Each structure stands twice: as structure tokens, then as C-alpha cells.
Amino acid sequence: MTPFQYIVEKNKWFTPTDRVLIAVSGGVDSIVLLDMMCRLPSDLRPVIGIAHVNHQLREVSDVEEQFVQELATAYDVPCYCYRWAEGANLQTGIEYEAREIRYRFFEQVMMDQQFNILLTAHHQDDQAETVLMKLIRGGLLEEKTGIPRQRTFGPGKIIRPLLDYTKVELRQYAAEHKLTYKEDASNASDQFLRNRLRHDVLPQLQAENPQAVAHLSEFAQELAELVAAYQPHLQELLVKVIELDEESLTVDIPLLLSHSRAVQKLLLKEGLKKVFQQEGQFNKQYIEETLDWLQTSAGNSCLDWQGGWQCIRTYNVLRIQRQDQPAVFKSTDEVVISAINQWYELSPTETFGVFNSGIDQSELPEHALVLSIPQAAIKLPLRLRHRQSGDRMTYKGGRGTKKLKDIFINQKVPKVERDQAWLVVEQTGCILWAIGYKQCRLSNDAITDTMNYILVYQKDDAQE
Incomplete structure (x- = not known):
């Protein structure tokens, strides 16, 4: 059994009934992957196809396309090619655009030809370069996990079977099996950060420790496993501490601060990432400043972030939103109603009282x-x-209990009004009344032969 056969059998990535599309550029990495796959025994080898994108960025692009097509014939597998006409006219952002085009084409081929797995020839050196790039650029912890060995993609998944192989090992394999391939001259250019790391930084690290590439790859794998392990627990905690909607997040401050500083940071970052989908603009400084502010502020206050975002504290509730949204403060934190037949002030414009039924x-x-x-x-x-x-x-006309959030959503109550709504809560924690929205099942129509409490809420709109 070859080392590659062992890896395939151990990971159980595919079966003979799977349809596997291999991304082949014509370089040594993808040629070795294609050869390894085609040499698998019949009980391991899936149905194989090749996908190639001619970016038309270099004079030899057409030669490489022809080379890949001839390989497909030699290996007796179908080949799907795409010519990117716009590539020849691009002046900037070439690397990013080329990658986007490749993967869109791969996905389209998978859907059109019923492939359920895509293989790419990323190897251990690619992983080390990726980790270094992400460490240099910064960002969230989970962004530093490197190239995932496997993830969902298009109608199926994408797998990188060569992440345990170094570039040297792939070249050795090609030499041993007398494989021909094309060298990409652009890999020699220092125009791109990845190439500069490959040519200048990694060799110095390997001079210090020959296992540097392997260690960086191990770091990426262990970090990915760590993130995968804590994510379910983080998501479970997130729904308890933070309420998310499309435009903002609302945080239970006492519950957030009851956790360690490390967990507080993770929760805020995860909440921001989910709501705004642009977590890069929320740098670590904002998170740290916000947590420091929550520890020292009280009552109603605001904290502005650069980039048009703001944090609004209303006693024990924090809302993070765009500054162009209305900043609404709730009037007070909590009012205890301990006596009957008297009014309690909720705010300068709101009062509440509990009265005997004789009122x-x-x-x-x-x-x-x-x-x-x-x-x-x-x-x-x-x-x-x-x-x-x-x-x-539990509300009048309903069955069982229902989330207050769902009640508000069903009644199409705007987010700002939800935050301002008053709830009347009994000693046991039972919500008797979402004032202006829902009454509990205990409410009645003040029948004369029943002793009732009359709960009264009034708001003086003229003072607003």
C-alpha cells in the first residue's frame, strides 16, 4: 500500500461511486495529485474528471491548456476547460479575480456534470505560507486556521489530500514516476506576498529549524481543531447572552460580564460577525474599549466607534448598531410595585399603578x-x-408558552419599540402583561363577582 493509498483509506474521503473533479493547472502539484488518484486500486478509486482554467495571463497559457487536455486523454478521464477572456486585460487584483473565476468554474462543472467532490493540490508548503500570511495580516482567531483539509463546496465538498506532503516530496514523486509538468513563471515573481514568503521568509525559518514548515502546518491543524471544539459551546452561550437581528445586536450586560474576559471578547466578536458580516472593521481595540466602558459606565450612555458604529447602554442592556439608527434609551431599569392604589413613575411621561377592583x-x-x-x-x-x-x-388566546421575541415579531413590532416595551412580572417570574401588546391568560373582563386587581398604565404623549 502506498502512503497516498493509506491516507485515502484512513480518511475515507470518497468511494468508487463518488464523482471526483480534480483541479489541474499543469504544475507539478496538480499533476502529482492526478497521477496518485489514477493509480488508486479499483476499490478506492472514484470516477475522475479534470477541470482546467486558462487565465490567458501568460504567453504559455494556451500551451498549458493543450498539455492538460493531452494528459486527460492519456489518463482516459474527461477534461473540462474554461478560457477567461477578461484575464488578459486586468491590471490590478489579478490574483484575487483569477481565484474567484477558477472556483466559480469548478462549482459550475460540478453542478453540470454531477461531480460531488472537488480535489485541489494544496500541500504543506502552501499551508505554511497561508498561516504566515494570515498572521501578518491579522484578524479573528478562526481566520488563522489556514487551509481547511475539507469543507462544503458547491453541490458537495472540497478536499485537499496533499496537505501532509511537502513541495520537495511532490517533486521527488514526479521524478520517480517520470511525470512531466509545466513550471509557472509567475511563481518566481516577488509581486505577490505569498511568493515573497516562499522565496525569502520560509527558507530562513527552515534554516533555523528544518521542521518549520511541518510545525506551521501542525499549528494550523491544531488551531482548526480547537476552534471546532469550542464553537458549539460558544454558539450555545451566544443565544443566552446576545440577541441578534439584521441591523444590531442586543447584549445582556450582567450576563456578559459574569463570564471571563476571554469569553466576553469571543461572544462580542461572534455576535458582531454574525450580524454585520464585516467583522474586519471591528478591530480588537473596539472590543477592548467597549468591555472597559461596560465595567465603568452605568445608566444611559453611548460609546462611538469609528466607521459609523455606536454602542448604546441602557442600564443593563447594550445595543451595538449603526449611528444612523435611532438611539433610544429606555426610561429606567426596573420598578417594584409593592403597594396598591397609588401611582408609580416609570419615566417623566409614564406612570403605572395597581388598584382594587372598586376603582x-x-x-x-x-x-x-x-x-x-x-x-x-x-x-x-x-x-x-x-x-x-x-x-x-402564556398569553390570552394562546396555547402553552411562547417566546416574547416571537410574539413581537409576529405582531411586527419594530426593534426599537421592543426594547422600550414594559413587562409586568409576577413574583414567580411569570410575565402578566407585555403592556400594549399581550395579556396573560389570567386576565379577565373585571367580572363583578370576582375580586380583581386593576393594572393601569398611562403615558402622557404631550410631554414627549
């Missing part, structure tokens, strides 16, 4: 909101607060 409701303000609940069903004190992550309630 003359005709004397209440015209626009007051009223809820009647049997006295035997609840005990004072009640609490008025704003929503928290995980809130649920």
Missing part, C-alpha cells in the same frame, strides 16, 4: 391601558422591567 375606571385618563387580573392569582410586589433574553409568556 372608578371612568376617572382614569382617556388613553390609559387597563388589565384586570384576579387577586387570588397573583401576589405583590410586582416588577416592571424591559425584555430580557429568553423571556416567555
Whole structure:
């Protein structure tokens, strides 16, 4: 059994019934991969096809395309080629655009020809270069994991079977099997960062330690495994601490700060990444400044980030959003209702009270909101607060409990209004009333033969 056969059998990447498309440029790496795949025994070898993109960036591009087509004939496998006409006219961003074109073409071939696996010939040296590039450029931890050995792609997945092989080993294989290939002259140019690392940095690292490339590859693999291990736990914690929507994230500050600083940073980064999809603009300095600010600030306050973002603290709630969204502060954190037949101030424009059923409701303000609940069903004190992550309630006309978030969404309540809504909460934590939106099942119509509490909320719009 050859080393490559052992790797394939160990990882169980494919079976003879799979359809595998191999990206072949004509260089030594992809030619070796093609040869290794075609030499697999029948019980391991899948159905094979070749995909090649002629970028038309060099004079020899057409020669390389012809070479790959002849190889396909020699190996008796189908070959799918694409000529990128625009490539010859590009002056900048060539490397990025060429890669995008390649992978779009590979995906299209997979869909059109029913291939379910794409193989590329990335090797250990490529992995080391990628890790160094990402360390130099910075970014989130999970971005430094290097080239993944396997991931979903198009209608199936992409696999890199040669990540355990060095460039030297691939050249040795080609020499032993008398394989011919084409040298890409652009690999000798120092125009690109990857080439500069390949020519100047990696040789110096290998002079210090001949195993430097292998160690960088091991680092990428171990980091990828670490990220894969903590991600499920991070996601589970994220839904408890942070509420996400399309334009902002809302954070339960006490719950966030109850975790270690390291976990706080991970949660904020993950939340920002999910909401804004542009995590690069949220650098580490912003995260650190925000956490420091949360430790020292209180009540209602704001913290502006560069780039048009802001953090809005409303007592125990943090909202991160674009500055062009309205910055709405909730009036207070929590009000305890411990006595009946008196008014409690929620804000300069809002009051709330609990009254005996004998109150003359005709004397209440015209626009007051009223809820009647049997006295035997609840005990004072009640609490008025704003929503928290995980809130649920049983409501009149509904079955079982339902997430308050879903109730608001179903009623098409805007995000800002959700944050301002008052909740009346009983001692047990049961939500009796989402004022202005939903009443609990205990509410009734103030039937005369039942002793009720009358809950009254009023807002003076004239003062706003």
C-alpha cells in the first residue's frame, strides 16, 4: 500500500461511486495529485474528471491548456476547460479575480456534470505560507486556521489530500514516476506576498529549524481543531447572552460580564460577525474599549466607534448598531410595585399603578391601558422591567408558552419599540402583561363577582 493509498483509506474521503473533479493547472502539484488518484486500486478509486482554467495571463497559457487536455486523454478521464477572456486585460487584483473565476468554474462543472467532490493540490508548503500570511495580516482567531483539509463546496465538498506532503516530496514523486509538468513563471515573481514568503521568509525559518514548515502546518491543524471544539459551546452561550437581528445586536450586560474576559471578547466578536458580516472593521481595540466602558459606565450612555458604529447602554442592556439608527434609551431599569392604589413613575411621561377592583375606571385618563387580573392569582410586589433574553409568556388566546421575541415579531413590532416595551412580572417570574401588546391568560373582563386587581398604565404623549 502506498502512503497516498493509506491516507485515502484512513480518511475515507470518497468511494468508487463518488464523482471526483480534480483541479489541474499543469504544475507539478496538480499533476502529482492526478497521477496518485489514477493509480488508486479499483476499490478506492472514484470516477475522475479534470477541470482546467486558462487565465490567458501568460504567453504559455494556451500551451498549458493543450498539455492538460493531452494528459486527460492519456489518463482516459474527461477534461473540462474554461478560457477567461477578461484575464488578459486586468491590471490590478489579478490574483484575487483569477481565484474567484477558477472556483466559480469548478462549482459550475460540478453542478453540470454531477461531480460531488472537488480535489485541489494544496500541500504543506502552501499551508505554511497561508498561516504566515494570515498572521501578518491579522484578524479573528478562526481566520488563522489556514487551509481547511475539507469543507462544503458547491453541490458537495472540497478536499485537499496533499496537505501532509511537502513541495520537495511532490517533486521527488514526479521524478520517480517520470511525470512531466509545466513550471509557472509567475511563481518566481516577488509581486505577490505569498511568493515573497516562499522565496525569502520560509527558507530562513527552515534554516533555523528544518521542521518549520511541518510545525506551521501542525499549528494550523491544531488551531482548526480547537476552534471546532469550542464553537458549539460558544454558539450555545451566544443565544443566552446576545440577541441578534439584521441591523444590531442586543447584549445582556450582567450576563456578559459574569463570564471571563476571554469569553466576553469571543461572544462580542461572534455576535458582531454574525450580524454585520464585516467583522474586519471591528478591530480588537473596539472590543477592548467597549468591555472597559461596560465595567465603568452605568445608566444611559453611548460609546462611538469609528466607521459609523455606536454602542448604546441602557442600564443593563447594550445595543451595538449603526449611528444612523435611532438611539433610544429606555426610561429606567426596573420598578417594584409593592403597594396598591397609588401611582408609580416609570419615566417623566409614564406612570403605572395597581388598584382594587372598586376603582372608578371612568376617572382614569382617556388613553390609559387597563388589565384586570384576579387577586387570588397573583401576589405583590410586582416588577416592571424591559425584555430580557429568553423571556416567555402564556398569553390570552394562546396555547402553552411562547417566546416574547416571537410574539413581537409576529405582531411586527419594530426593534426599537421592543426594547422600550414594559413587562409586568409576577413574583414567580411569570410575565402578566407585555403592556400594549399581550395579556396573560389570567386576565379577565373585571367580572363583578370576582375580586380583581386593576393594572393601569398611562403615558402622557404631550410631554414627549
